[in-house]
Structures are given as structure tokens and as C-alpha cells.
Amino acid sequence: MPIASREFRELRLERISRDFGQVRALRDVSLTVGRGEFVALLGPSGCGKSTALNCIAGLLQVTDGAIWLDERRLDEAGPEDRGFGMVFQNYALFPHMTVRRNVGFGLVTQRRPKAEIARRVDQALALVRLETQAEKLPGQLSGGQQQRVAIARAIVVEPPLVLMDEPLSNLDAKLRLEMRAEIRRIHTMLGCSTIYVTHDQEEALSLADRILVMIDGQTRQLGTPEELYARPAHADVAEFMGYRNLFPCRAETTADGLAVTIGTARLQATPMDAVGGAAVAAIRPDDLRPQSDGPISATVEIAEYHGRDFYAVARGADGIELYFRSPMRVNPGEPVRLAAPRDRVLVYAA
Amino acid sequence: MHRSLSEKLWSIAVWAVVVFFIVNLLAMIGSVVVNSFGTRWFNTWLPAGFTPQWYTMAWDEFHLPDILVVTAEVVGAVVVLSGLIGVPTAYAMARRNFPGKQVVMLLFLLPLLVPPITYGIPMATVLYQAHLAGTIWGVILANLVPTVPFVILIMIPFVEQIDPRVEAAARVFGAGMGRLFTQILVPLLTPGILAALLLVLVRTIAMFELTFLTAGPTSQTLVVALYYAVFAAGVRPGQSIDAMAVVYMVTTLVWLLIALRFVNPTQIVTRAKQ
């Protein structure tokens, strides 16, 4: 019998670490995942998010720390004893088995009665809308269909926790959107917990209840998608969350709040750390807009038409590059004045 | 992955098999080398003393200089000819689709899959009737039978990985077939050709059956001479046979080491699979 059962309160990672020789791929990561929660591990490639997922799965052993499912310690158990579902990046479908036998594999290893296996496989296939493909081999299916088989195979054993390792990275853009909605729908229907690894911030924002941002094998920020989008805790998280404009600046506290000086321009800003003196200001391109009395003056260098608006790059008086969006046409060579609202200019200690 | 006690024991057992095999292999090679330098060797781990005399004896009595010259001639001719026949054929096989290509492919696979002794006997019969067997040319032709298909099969993937647009570009700039081969293809294919021909070299030095079936007294290569020496053991001291074996071993292994700078060891066996 697998250790895990459907009924559980939470999965706890307590300061888990993993070394590969001299390389510390994962350092002191802690996380609690509640029942029914969807948590995304987000970070650039090589940040340790897949290592963390493999440690939870049991495919890698932790060098240090502990993994708990309620009161039961899991990190000593092998992957076959943990009873979690997993969807692999390349799907890892067994090429010599039909869709039906792939999906039923976990139930067969649990030695369930044949009738029950058949019934539950049918249910799982219906859930991913593949009833008609049951007798095909994986090689005869499209990428999106293979993805659905992989999901059905992971959930048919009714695991308390489903682990997904960049499951959408091998699909084209249109299918990716479609499968994203599908994954969220299945998660909600089953009420299981999901841990989802991705390097795509948009995917994480749209799917997850909470996001753990990892950089260099460490937790950088844990929060809801809204918190991460609007209030990244560090400059590197901000950069990863799409704050394309990162300027070295000088910060000073005035009577009506914080002000920063970027080159010659002076902006009202929001402090994210205790700042004073040298600092870094972060602004998303969406928040930097042309405005006739804007404090930053620059010259447009590149303008791309994106349908809804223009995406443009301008160069400031002191040589800095500014990325911004404009609802009106802007043309290369034209002067432009830019502004950003106070709460959208985030300032971090340098 | 997490490993239980029984899995650890299993792992130890598997490694024990590997170590056992390697120890015996090295001991086998070692005993030949030690014996070839030994004086008298009875019921002890090592001979009573060491001497190089067996090498001078083998050198003279087995006519090693002649045999080495023949071996070099045979191997050199086989390497050059299998390259000259095999590389253009591989190019055509990689670049063109024509009716019957599958059959031609099977034709090239068969000599690699059928063991030499099976086809060697009828082939030797034909070569004897053509009065080629017994001469050095008979030996060379016999050895080409597996090496030409071998070169073809190794070279096909090497040709396939060259972007045809590179050739198209050369054509656009006015290169004809000859110039295309000498100035574009051969330089790009050099690593593949080098690997293929080095493997042919190693295989031909060690090719016993085909040479044995077609060689006459003056066209023996080293490995066949070694066979006859072992076959007639008792005529000469065992140490001098081992001295000859060491000469053979050094010749083979030096080329193997050179070849392994350009190819992966697994390629030596896996090229023939399909």
C-alpha cells in the first residue's frame, strides 16, 4: 500500500537541500502545500525547481531536511511508496502499451480487481476526453493527446498530490493555452493538490493559487499571483516577473513619500526595502506611458505595432534604455516624455 | 532513486561479475606478456628470470619481418580500397532515393551479419578457381568483402548530417562534381572517413578467418602466422609463440588506441546492427 492516501491535510517541506557533488542545487527550501491547493514552482532554468520536484517525487533523495505528509515522514521512502501522481515533461508514456494499459498501470501495480481497473480507467479517459483512443499506442497519438494520457495515468490512482514537470513545454502555443485550461479544470474537479514546475511566468500566474519563485536553488519569494505580479519582493524577482525597466537610481525620502532620481528625471516611487541613497527602480513596460508632462524625456528608437498598442524602446538623455507601451502611434526619432504612477515604480536597495 | 538493501546487494553482485571478468582478462594478457620474457617457469607465480631472447628467436624463426611487411601491405590496400569504393557509395546511398534501395541496403548488411567462415569457404573456392587465392591479391579481395559494406554503413549517417544546402551553394557558385567532392565533401567528411578507416584497419589486422582461408605461404598476415605457430605448438618453445603473440597484441592495440581517439568503443560492435 502506498503511504499516501486521499485524506491528508498538508505536505510540508522542511528546509530541504540537495547537493550534486560540489554543486548545491537546492538550499533550505521550505513549503507547505494544503489539500486542494495548486502551487507553482517558478524560476529560470537551472534554478533548482525540477530538483525540488524530483525530491518530492522521491526520484532524488534529499541531502538534508525532511518531507512530511501530515505526521508521516516521506523522505526516506522510495518513489513507489509515496503514491503521488506525476506528469513528466516528455510525458514518459510506455511506448509498448496501449493508452488503456498505460493509464491502468498504477492500478495494476496496486493489484486492484480487473473490473475496478477497467471502470476507473474509463472514468479517467472520459475526464481527459480520450474515450475513443483507448486501444491506440502512444506513438499513434498527437502531442496534445499524449499529454492527456499522461495526465489520466497520473490521476487514475487518485493520488493526494500530482506533480507536473513543465508539462506544456513540448506543445505549440495554441495547444498550450488549451491544455492550461484543461489542467486547471481537472485540478478543480478532482480536488487533489498540484505542484507545477514551470519557467513561464504567465503559466504560473494563470494556473496557481500560490507561486514559489526560486533563484539559485533558494526560495526568493512565496506568494499569490497578485502579490508576485504587483509586489515582487526583490529586484531579481521583479526582473523575472516582467519588470523590464530596471534603473540604478538615487532614492530619498521627502515630505510626501519616496522620490527617486533616474539620471536627470525625478519620480515619485514606492519603497520595497528600507532604501536611501543608491537603489534600483523597477517599472513594467505596461506602466510606463507617454504623457505630455512626464518627468522622463527620451527619444524613440524602435516602435513595434502590436495591434492593441505600440511596444517601443526609447533612449533617455543619459543613455538608459526605456521599454514602454503607447496607445498612440510613436515613431523612431521622435522625442517622447514618459511617466509612471507612484505605486508602479518599485524601489529596491541596490 | 531510493535503493533498498536487496537492490544494493544485487548491485554488488553485478559489479562482482564485471570485476571478475576484467581480472581474468587482464591476467590472461599479463600471463602472455610475462611468459614471453620468462626463462624457466615451473610451479611459481613468476618465472625464474627474465630475458628478451624469445623475441629475437621469434623474429627469426617465424620470419616476422616478412610477415609484418605482408600484413602492412594487406591492411594498407584494404584500408585504401574500401575507402575508395565505400565512401562514394555511401554518398549515393545517403543522398538519393532510387527503386530497389532497400535491396541494395540489405546487400550491404548481409556481409556484416553473416559470419566470415560461412561465406568464406565458397568465396575461397571461387578465388582458388580464379587463381587469386594464395596470392596477396586474393587476401586483399577477401578482406574487402566485409570492410566495404562496413565503410558504407558507417559513412551514410556522416553524409546525412551534412546539410544538402551546403552542396547546393557550392553548385550555385559553379563547382562541378569533382570539385564538389574534393573541396566540399571530403573536408567535411574527414572525421567520418578517419573513423571508418581506422576501424577497418583494426578489424583487418585481426581478421583471421578470411585471410586464413585465402592465404598462401607468402601471403600470411600476422594473425594467421600466429594461428599456425600455436597450431604447431611443441615444435618451438611456448615462450617464443607468446613473444609473437605480444608483437601481434601491440600492433593491434596501438591502432585500437589511436582509433579510440576518434570513435566510441561501442561503435566497434554496434555499427552492424540495424
Add this chain to the structure above:
Amino acid sequence: MSLRRRLRERGLDAVTLLVLPGVVFVLALFIYPFLYGLVLSFTPKEGGWLANYQKFFSDPFLYDTIYLTLQIAVPVTLLNTVLSVPVALRVRLLKRQRLLTTILVIPITLGTVMVAEGLLTYLGPRGWLNRFLLEVGIADSPVRLIHNYWGVMLSLVINGFPFTFLLTLSYVSGIDPSLEQAGAMLGARARQRFFRILLPLLAPGLAITLALSFVQAFTVFPSAVLLGAPAGPTRVISIVAYQAAFEQYDYSLASAIAMLMAGVQVIIIVALLGARTLVFRGPASTGKG
């Protein structure tokens, strides 16, 4: 002009002609001799057209060789393959396989004659192996391992195991490791993962490995002469073929024996490849779940 164009449309142009030297060569020195041998085997020195085959199957001295050869080739092929699979599964996990594969490629490169001479020295009554057995007390008197069945067996292990192993390793390395991980995540233990996932995926490659290893062992020649008892238990079929050709100068009988050798090989290979399709299709099509 239009003929050339029509030919080109079917893929025949000057470049295609480059296959001709290779094709002509293989036809002339492989296919023609083989067919020549086949015809020759039906034109015996004396008697009807089947006389050679009748002679072979009526003379126990000749037909026993098939049995003797199988008695050596079958066990050694199975042993080499059965050892290769677990070793290859372990070695696959190693990052640095190169040293091991290099050592194992040495006996393949040295060839059968050299291994025979090496084993004569190593396994002989005064060799290191017997020295070790006597010294440790496993044996009271030197164990006889050469000039009999065991000498040939051991030489086929030394030459054949690396070959089988390297071939198996290349097939094992072709299996995506995440398949085994997926099996583990679904609760399959090591034994189940091996029998339900790895073995079915390895089966096609194993069938080819078995076929190639068998064919090599079945045509054992130099070590059967040098290391075995060529007049007795290791009188393998290639020895009688050789003797017919080069000692009795009966090329017709020799060709007949060579054809019989090829026949046995074809039967075994067809059986193995047939079994491969059974094993591979079997688990994929039977049962629901």
C-alpha cells in the same frame, strides 16, 4: 535528353551511379560465391545431386557436428546475454563508461586466435589460474581447462561477452530513463519495472543481440581447434567444412556443409526474430488494463 530526365525523376542520375562499384563488388565477391557454392553443393564428386547432403546426414562423424556445435553455442549465447543485461542496466547509470567500454573492447579487437593463445597460457596446468586455485586450496591438482569443451566455452565468453554487452548497452541506453521513473511513480518496484517496462522495450534489441551472438558462437573455429579437442567434443561444424575443403579438397562437400551452416543460422535467426514480434506485440495487445 528526355530519357535522362525520366530516369532522374525516378532517382537515377550520375550520383546514383556511385553505388555501382559497391554493389558490383558485393555481388561479385559475396553473392556470386554464395550462389556458386549452393550450385556446387548439388554437383557432388560422385553420386546423385543430393549425394553430399545424404553423405552428411548418414555419417554420424559429420552430422554429429551440428549437435556438438549447438551444445557449445547455445549455452554460451544464453550465458553471455543473461550476464549482459543486468550489467548493461548498471553501467547505463555510470557517467564515466568510457574506461570500462575501452577495456571490454580489447578482447573483441584481439580476436579469437589471440584469446586462444592467451587462454592456453593462462588456463594451462602451469598457468596463473591453476596456480591460484592450488594456492588457495580450491583444487588439489591442476584443473584441466584446455584442450576440452571448457576451453572453447571460456574463449567464447572472453570474446563474446564484451560483444553482447556492448550491443546490449547500446539498446539499453536507447530507453528513456523517465519511463522507469514513471513506473516507479505509479508504484512499480524494481522487479516489476524490469519485467513490465524495461524487458518488453529491450526485447527487439535482445532478439538481435541473441541472433548475432549465436551466429558468432556457432561459427567458432580457431579456438575450437587450438583450445578444444578438435577430434572429439569440440569437433564443430566449421572444422569439418574446413577439412573437407582444404584437407580432402572436396569443395563440393565443403560447400554443402557451409550451406548447412548457413541454414542452421537462418533457422535460429528467423525463430528469434519471430519470437521478437510475439514478445513485443504480446503485452501491447493482450488484456485490458
